[in-house]
Amino acid sequence: LIRRQRYDVLFVAVGIAALAIGILTFLTLFVDMAVRGLPRLDLDFFTSFPSRRAANAGILSAWVGSTLVMVVTAIFAVPLGVASGVYLEEYAPKNWATDLIEINITNLAGVPSIVYGLLALGLFVYQFGLGQSILTAGLTLALLILPVVIVATREAIRSIPQTIREGSYAVGATRWQTVRHHILPYSSPGILTGVIIGMARAIGETAPIITIGALTFIAFLPPAPLKAEPPFVSFEWLWSPFTVMPIQMFNWTSRPEAAFQANAAAAGFVLVFMTLTMNALAIWLRYRLRRSIKW
Amino acid sequence: LKHTLRAVVSVPASARFAARRVRMLRERAIELLLFGAAFVSVLTTVGIVYILVKESVVFFQHVPLADFFTDRQWTPLFDDAHFGIVVLLSGTLTSSAVALGVAIPLGTIIAIYLSEFAPFRLREAVKPVLEMLGGVPTIVYGYFALLFLTPLLQRFIPGLPGFNLLSAGIVMGIMIIPYVSSISEDAMRAVPMALREGSYAMGATRLQTALKVVVPAAFSGIASAYILGISRAVGETMILAVAAGMQPNLTFNPLEPAATITAFIVQVALGDLPHGSVGYQTIFAAGLTLMVLTLACNLAGHYLRKRFREAY
Numbered sequence: 001l002i003r004r005q006r007y008d009v010l011f012v013a014v015g016i017a018a019l020a021i022g023i024l025t026f027l028t029l030f031v032d033m034a035v036r037g038l039p040r041l042d043l044d045f046f047t048s049f050p051s052r053r054a055a056n057a058g059i060l061s062a063w064v065g066s067t068l069v070m071v072v073t074a075i076f077a078v079p080l081g082v083a084s085g086v087y088l089e090e091y092a093p094k095n096w097a098t099d100l101i102e103i104n105i106t107n108l109a110g111v112p113s114i115v116y117g118l119l120a121l122g123l124f125v126y127q128f129g130l131g132q133s134i135l136t137a138g139l140t141l142a143l144l145i146l147p148v149v150i151v152a153t154r155e156a157i158r159s160i161p162q163t164i165r166e167g168s169y170a171v172g173a174t175r176w177q178t179v180r181h182h183i184l185p186y187s188s189p190g191i192l193t194g195v196i197i198g199m200a201r202a203i204g205e206t207a208p209i210i211t212i213g214a215l216t217f218i219a220f221l222p223p224a225p226l227k228a229e230p231p232f233v234s235f236e237w238l239w240s241p242f243t244v245m246p247i248q249m250f251n252w253t254s255r256p257e258a259a260f261q262a263n264a265a266a267a268g269f270v271l272v273f274m275t276l277t278m279n280a281l282a283i284w285l286r287y288r289l290r291r292s293i294k295w
Numbered sequence: 296l297k298h299t300l301r302a303v304v305s306v307p308a309s310a311r312f313a314a315r316r317v318r319m320l321r322e323r324a325i326e327l328l329l330f331g332a333a334f335v336s337v338l339t340t341v342g343i344v345y346i347l348v349k350e351s352v353v354f355f356q357h358v359p360l361a362d363f364f365t366d367r368q369w370t371p372l373f374d375d376a377h378f379g380i381v382v383l384l385s386g387t388l389t390s391s392a393v394a395l396g397v398a399i400p401l402g403t404i405i406a407i408y409l410s411e412f413a414p415f416r417l418r419e420a421v422k423p424v425l426e427m428l429g430g431v432p433t434i435v436y437g438y439f440a441l442l443f444l445t446p447l448l449q450r451f452i453p454g455l456p457g458f459n460l461l462s463a464g465i466v467m468g469i470m471i472i473p474y475v476s477s478i479s480e481d482a483m484r485a486v487p488m489a490l491r492e493g494s495y496a497m498g499a500t501r502l503q504t505a506l507k508v509v510v511p512a513a514f515s516g517i518a519s520a521y522i523l524g525i526s527r528a529v530g531e532t533m534i535l536a537v538a539a540g541m542q543p544n545l546t547f548n549p550l551e552p553a554a555t556i557t558a559f560i561v562q563v564a565l566g567d568l569p570h571g572s573v574g575y576q577t578i579f580a581a582g583l584t585l586m587v588l589t590l591a592c593n594l595a596g597h598y599l600r601k602r603f604r605e606a607y
Contacts, residue, residue: 015408112530204432
């Protein structure tokens with residue numbers, strides 16, 4: 001028996017070792033990139049365009065591009081995702097159409113991201129003629145993270161007790177009034193968590209954006225969204241060619257010179273920092289949510 | 296009461312019905328709008344299938360299906376073009392095998408440990424960290440495989456080329472660990488306590504209970520975790536495009552460089568291929584192959600997962 005119990009202890013050791021491998025890899029990755037990249041991280045790096053000379057190159061066009069693409073992604077993914085989630089939880093009748101939608105969403109969540117890139121290349125770029133623009137990229141990533149937002153919305157809505165709905169209906173509210181005044185406000189922290197996780201994923205996606213044909217060397221900014229003369233806002237930037245952070249990093253990684261690899265490390269550090277912050281925010285939100293639950 | 300009743304009645308009935316009709320119409324419109332939003336996901340699938348099949352059909356008019364599956368060369372962009380998907384499949388399968396060789400043992404051990412052994416606080420602390428491991432952008436993993444792991448491996452394996460499937464596969468495996476461990480852990484946590492208590496009552500140790508009672512009981516869930524892991528590995532793109540090279544190479548040796556289906560699509564997309572050329576259509580044929588592979592895995596995985604959920 002003592003020997004068997006020793007196996008228990010042994011397995012605990014193995015388990016901790018396995019965990020450590022995972023976590024250590026992550027730390028190594030982070031530290032390695034920090035060591036190589038941090039010397040390159042200064043203000044100039046954020047305010048310079050990519051250049052043929054590694055020392056002058058920066059990520060200005062990349063982070064501006066990433067930001068704009070994320071804005072488009074959020075504008076499409078959040079309303080669509082939340083509306084789908086609300087429909088499936090609050091409205092959907094039990095019939096074949098609902099089943100079809102549900103099976104679809106589970107399957108879409110498993111489709112490799114590069115396939116979304118092919119969809120965008122065939123459909124958005126050529127069939128709809130949107131070109132290789134910020135709009136195309138934003139739409140593609142919106143479709144990509146749609147399942148994440150839908151699933152998060154549904155989970156958040158499902159955790160609202162039935163009594164809330166019954167109370168609302170009892171005072172004569174319609175379905176939409178119930179959703180608008182009760183379901184949506186109460187589920188919003190959960191939805192927000194899902195949106196943040198989805199956006200963190202979208203910001204790091206490279207493959208679909210390469211597939212639609214984003215350029216790797218962009219030394220200009222898209223037209224500014226705000227103008228001095230009326231009508232003050234312009235949507236020209238939606239049609240502008242662009243690059244994003246992961247593509248810039250990919251471009252630098254695939255060059256043989258060590259100087260460019262330092263740039264890649266610096267860009268990677270920024271990228272990991274952003275996704276980690278977003279993920280940490282989501283985890284913290286979820287943690288707070290779990291503690292402050294009223295029912 | 297009489298007074299209010301009279302007040303209500305004094306509003307003409309038709310006006311009350313009209314107000315109610317407007318309200319019902321609005322409700323109906325909103326429901327339709329929400330249904331439309333939910334239907335976008337179906338349209339996405341339809342769009343994916345439509346685009347992949349449409350372009351692939353044109354492709355297979357140029358390239359016979361038999362050649363596609365039996366040719367042993369993949370040189371779609373040369374004058375002497377060959378389209379043997381086997382070449383790309385070999386890269387995909389080899390790298391996925393390496394990745395699973397890393398992810399399955401580590402992921403399973405972590406899942407068993409977290410579900411059966413770890414104290415509650417440790418589990419709560421570790422799970423978010425593991426989640427973050429899955430949240431790191433894949434391009435960063437690619438960078439890590441090419442510029443950190445490969446030089447490290449070259450010290451132990453002399454003659455290892457700068458691009459190889461081994462280091463890409465290992466890093467990919469580490470990326471997949473969280474998927475495997477979290478699904479398997481969920482499956483094991485779903486095993487009822489009574490089974491464990493029965494086992495302890497018979498005098499079994501924790502490890503014996505874990506391996507001989509909990510794991511078999513949660514097996515279909517664990518298997519679905521593996522299958523979903525395979526689907527992840529097959530669809531992974533950037534790690535391979537960066538670290539495994541983009542040379543098509545019919546090999547099952549992880550020490551060699553080779554292109555995978557996904558890496559090939561990236562390679563073509565990086566170049567300038569005219570819309571409508573055969574080269575342009577190959578990526579859709581490759582994408583269709585990829586889609587069929589991952590879809591089969593996903594369906595099998597979800598089927599298994601559903602079964603284990605209903606078991607207790």
